[in-house]
Amino acid sequence: MxxxxxxxxxxxxxxxxxxxxxxxxxxxxxxxxxxTINFVHIGQELVSPAFAYQNFEWECSVCGFVHSKEAxxxxxxxxxxxxxxxxxxxxxERFWQxxxxxxxxxxxxxxxxxxxxxxxxxxxxxxKHKGFGPLEKQMECRACKGAINAVLNCQRxxxxxxxxxxxxxxxxxxxxxxxxxxxxxxxxDRFGGKCFKTGKIxxxxxxxxxxxxxxxxxxxxxxxxxxxxxxxxSEANSNKRDRWPSEFYTPQELVELAKITGADxxxxxxxxxxxxxxxxxxxxxxxxxxxxxxxxxxxxxIIELKKVIQQxxxxxxxxxxxxxxxxxxx
Ligand SMILES: [Zn+2]
Ligand SMILES: [Zn+2]
Numbered sequence: 001m002x003x004x005x006x007x008x009x010x011x012x013x014x015x016x017x018x019x020x021x022x023x024x025x026x027x028x029x030x031x032x033x034x035x036t037i038n039f040v041h042i043g044q045e046l047v048s049p050a051f052a053y054q055n056f057e058w059e060c061s062v063c064g065f066v067h068s069k070e071a072x073x074x075x076x077x078x079x080x081x082x083x084x085x086x087x088x089x090x091x092x093e094r095f096w097q098x099x100x101x102x103x104x105x106x107x108x109x110x111x112x113x114x115x116x117x118x119x120x121x122x123x124x125x126x127x128k129h130k131g132f133g134p135l136e137k138q139m140e141c142r143a144c145k146g147a148i149n150a151v152l153n154c155q156r157x158x159x160x161x162x163x164x165x166x167x168x169x170x171x172x173x174x175x176x177x178x179x180x181x182x183x184x185x186x187x188x189d190r191f192g193g194k195c196f197k198t199g200k201i202x203x204x205x206x207x208x209x210x211x212x213x214x215x216x217x218x219x220x221x222x223x224x225x226x227x228x229x230x231x232x233x234s235e236a237n238s239n240k241r242d243r244w245p246s247e248f249y250t251p252q253e254l255v256e257l258a259k260i261t262g263a264d265x266x267x268x269x270x271x272x273x274x275x276x277x278x279x280x281x282x283x284x285x286x287x288x289x290x291x292x293x294x295x296x297x298x299x300x301x302i303i304e305l306k307k308v309i310q311q312x313x314x315x316x317x318x319x320x321x322x323x324x325x326x327x328x329x330x
Contacts, residue, residue, distance in 0.1 A: 010151040012144070014115045023133020025110040026120050027103040029058060033065035033074040039111070039120050046107065046134050052100035069096045107135050116144035170308045171218055173291075174284035175276075178223035182212055187231050190260055195233035197240070197249070202233060211237035215245055215263060221276040221312065227261050244273040281309065281317040285325065302326055 020041055027040040038061055058067040065074065073085040073092050084091040103109055112135055113120045119141065126137035127145065138145065188204050195202055195210070202210040213230040216222035219242040232240065240248045245268045249257060258265035267274060288305055289298060296304070306326055309315060318326070 010148050022115045022139045028111045031060040034063040036062040049101035049104045052104045053097050114141035116140045166304050167308050173287045175223040180225045182229050191231035195236050196230050197236035200233045217242045220273050227263050275312050281314050282319050282322045285322050
């Protein structure tokens, strides 16, 4: 199989599959005579068991035995009475009907080729991908996908993760003084004891099964307040994460959410995130520079602060004293 040079950042290339499309279906069977595993290219159209039984003649690549309704079962099957092996017998007929049904009865019965490792593998070796070929599966097998993801995740780690964790720490510190204590029982009452996204009934005593969602994310400098808290199941919350409400909730849900919490609907519905500027950036800077037990020295922390203040366009909220502390940043 020829290697096709495709530019990608992972260092793991796709291979060119000869005479087949990556999404094609394959049938796989074990030869009844010599027990060799054989692969049969089916293509983009799955076939019915009746069609397969009527039309297929699968010739074993090793011993040449032809698998079809016109074949006697192999004479090497000495544990069968010889007359049961003849193609005219009901035993042989039923055998061949089921033989072809096993390989074609449903999409899960088919196999597919991975365009990274080149192996033809059972349907279950591929993750689902809606609309990709007759089997609706991804191009690469789950094993290769695991390797590709390892490279991609690794590229994201180090620098990127470090930066986003610093930004998160600074954002948390900027809003810290505005956080309110959330009365969990009152929160459950407001949301009827249900996950606001999925409607799943939640048990207040099972901590870990539910979360208090920051409706407007702290990433955009919103504190956790009674008005900014929603009750979500832990699954729904892990989908929401730092997303802006309009990116996660439907318009009807946003209306409902504003009703329950008293939050500002126009802000919730904004198509893009809006940074909260109703915070005291100066006090936030003080807090970040005065953190105890920080491994990062002051000059580094000043650089981090400047970067985040610029990213959030908060320069105008600094007073002269803090402008001086951070050095001219505009
Ligand atoms: Zn064979
Ligand atoms: Zn693979």
